[in-house]
Amino acid sequence: MQKLVLIRHGESVWNQENRFTGWTDVDLSDGGLQQAISAGKLLAKNGYTFDVGFTSVLKRSIKTMHFVLEQLDHLWIPIHKSWRLNERFYGALQGLNKDETIEKYGEEQVQKWRRDPHEHPPAITEQDDRFPGHYLRYNDLTYRELPLTENLSETMDRALPFWHESIVPAIRENKKVIICAHGNSLRALIQYIENLSDEDVAKLDIPTATPWVYELDDRLNCVKHYYLK
Numbered sequence: 001m002q003k004l005v006l007i008r009h010g011e012s013v014w015n016q017e018n019r020f021t022g023w024t025d026v027d028l029s030d031g032g033l034q035q036a037i038s039a040g041k042l043l044a045k046n047g048y049t050f051d052v053g054f055t056s057v058l059k060r061s062i063k064t065m066h067f068v069l070e071q072l073d074h075l076w077i078p079i080h081k082s083w084r085l086n087e088r089f090y091g092a093l094q095g096l097n098k099d100e101t102i103e104k105y106g107e108e109q110v111q112k113w114r115r116d117p118h119e120h121p122p123a124i125t126e127q128d129d130r131f132p133g134h135y136l137r138y139n140d141l142t143y144r145e146l147p148l149t150e151n152l153s154e155t156m157d158r159a160l161p162f163w164h165e166s167i168v169p170a171i172r173e174n175k176k177v178i179i180c181a182h183g184n185s186l187r188a189l190i191q192y193i194e195n196l197s198d199e200d201v202a203k204l205d206i207p208t209a210t211p212w213v214y215e216l217d218d219r220l221n222c223v224k225h226y227y228l229k
């Protein structure tokens with residue numbers, strides 16, 4: 001039996017302001033930083049240790065990993081960062097307040113943008129400051145990989161290669177793995193690991209900085225899962 005720990009980043013400044021965030025590189029709020037420290041203490045208290053970590057290229061997730069590992073005296077373990085674990089790219093919604101967007105477009109439309117796997121949020125153009133092609137950290141992406149908008153199914157399609165090519169091999173080598181990522185990239189991994197329907201995954205609300213533990217059998221099937229509280 002192998003344990004795998006997933007954790008969503010601590011509350012960000014834009015979570016606090018109730019804004020669509022996506023690939024915008026906002027920082028943790030003060031509360032989010034404290035949440036990350038508490039999650040690390042909880043893992044330490046329960047005797048967790050890790051050999052390797054995986055995270056996105058966004059600072060709210062990188063910093064959460066850092067503060068969690070600091071509590072475990074684990075800052076030395078290798079951390080692999082990939083854009084594939086980034087939050088879903090929210091297109092032209094990035095930066096908008098969620099309540100104001102509901103007032104403008106209606107609850108039903110906004111809910112579709114947020115949780116319907118096939119619904120695209122309005123796209124940006126390549127001229128937009130939010131276009132990832134303007135940022136150094138995305139230099140290695142092909143033109144087709146640079147999003148203008150992304151639905152949840154596309155988030156899953158780009159997250160899964162990283163799961164199969166980088167995370168699964170580490171688990172198969174019996175390494176203890178921690179993944180720190182985002183609401184929607186974690187939804188994609190959880191949907192795949194547990195084989196959930198689109199309806200079930202839409203209902204899944206992942207709290208910030210709360211370790212989600214999987215116990216996996218030799219074939220990496222989920223035997224048990226629970227929040228560490």
Ligand SMILES: O=C(O)[C@@H](CO)OP(=O)(O)O
Binds near residue numbers: 019020
């Ligand atoms: O704004 C975002 O990027 C995400 C996560 O905070 O929001 P939502 O839960 O609406 O997908």
